[in-house]
Amino acid sequence: MRDLHLAYLNLGSNIQPETNLVRAVELLHAYGKVLKVSNAWESLSVGAEGPNYLNACVLFQTELMQVELKENIIRPIEARLGRRRSENKYAPRTIDIDIVLFDDQPYNDKFWRYAFVIVPLAEIYPDYKNPLLGETLAQTAARLRSQVWMEARPEVLSRFR
Secondary structure, three states, rough: OOOOEEEEEEEEOOOOHHHHHHHHHHHHHHHHHEEEEEEEEEEOOOOOOOOOOEEEEEEEOOOHHHHHHHOOOOOOOOHOOOOOOOOOOOOOOOOOEEEEEEEOOOOHHHHHHOOHHHHHHHHHHHOOOOHHHHHHOHHHHHHOOOOOOEEEEEOOOOHOO
């Protein structure tokens, strides 16, 4: 039997986001065990003009390592939900799924500066101490929320909570 790993995933959408976030969580359930789901959070598009985003975080249990998780679960879900990758990294998207933490290790340092990642993550893992900043996710989320507009949308993913 393979070891079980815990991955904190950020889900984001600004094309039919209410539908696509729900579908993404449903599909994650089909691939493994979803242990926690944050509220959906609405925020302005970052980097380019476009429709507002909805973001949420999930705690996902898997036997796969990071690369396998990305190739065998995340990319197929994104493709199934109509994700089209383009030259413009800020283009609107049906779904974007990113690994934020894997077995309590930060997956990519860039995520720590974005409220749309940290605020939903702090909901389901508030006491995690960020080794890069030396503060808990709850502290980082409070600081970032004071700098940008975000609104909780608990109705979007309420059936998973």
